[in-house]
Amino acid sequence: MSRNILDFSMNRCTSVEAIDTTRLKSECRLRDSFTDARVEIIVAMPDLTITGITGHFRHAWLKGCDTLGPGFDKLINVRVGPGMLKIIKGLVGEEPHLKELIYMVEECCHGVILTLTKKVLVKAPDDEAGKADFYANMVMESIRLYDRCAAFAKGTPLVEAYERRNP
Numbered sequence: 001m002s003r004n005i006l007d008f009s010m011n012r013c014t015s016v017e018a019i020d021t022t023r024l025k026s027e028c029r030l031r032d033s034f035t036d037a038r039v040e041i042i043v044a045m046p047d048l049t050i051t052g053i054t055g056h057f058r059h060a061w062l063k064g065c066d067t068l069g070p071g072f073d074k075l076i077n078v079r080v081g082p083g084m085l086k087i088i089k090g091l092v093g094e095e096p097h098l099k100e101l102i103y104m105v106e107e108c109c110h111g112v113i114l115t116l117t118k119k120v121l122v123k124a125p126d127d128e129a130g131k132a133d134f135y136a137n138m139v140m141e142s143i144r145l146y147d148r149c150a151a152f153a154k155g156t157p158l159v160e161a162y163e164r165r166n167p
Helices: 069-074 085-090 096-121 128-142 157-165
Strands: 012-021 022-033 035-044 047-057
Touching: 012 096, 012 157, 022 047, 022 096, 035 096, 047 069, 047 096, 069 085, 085 096, 096 128
Parallel strands: none
Antiparallel strands: 012 022, 022 035, 035 047
């Protein structure tokens, strides 16, 4: 059987776990037909300061990108919050070969935010109309939630009321 060069698969996953009561670990992994990459940040609670960052990026054609590099160390002591992409690009740079790693660091930060948002989600009312209003208001108050995870993706039930209000 000949190898079809158009075969391609991709899997990206972000997970967050508590290391202890004062630290969270957020990890983003990417594996596709050409790439094996991982970014991990350690965040101090409750101020959400990045205290550690590690990872690797291995690509079939891009050489010399095995580690994150010294530019990513500039993110140590940065507080996770609104505007992370702009902050990351400002500190690390915007070279094309860093694009995927920058996105993965941002995903780690969003994972931390969404993990802490989970506590708010359980306070939603039981009735459907109340839930719709609750989630719409939640997204309006924190727009960074919109389209950042499967639950708050465009067209999903949790954002229907928000999208009706903001076409």
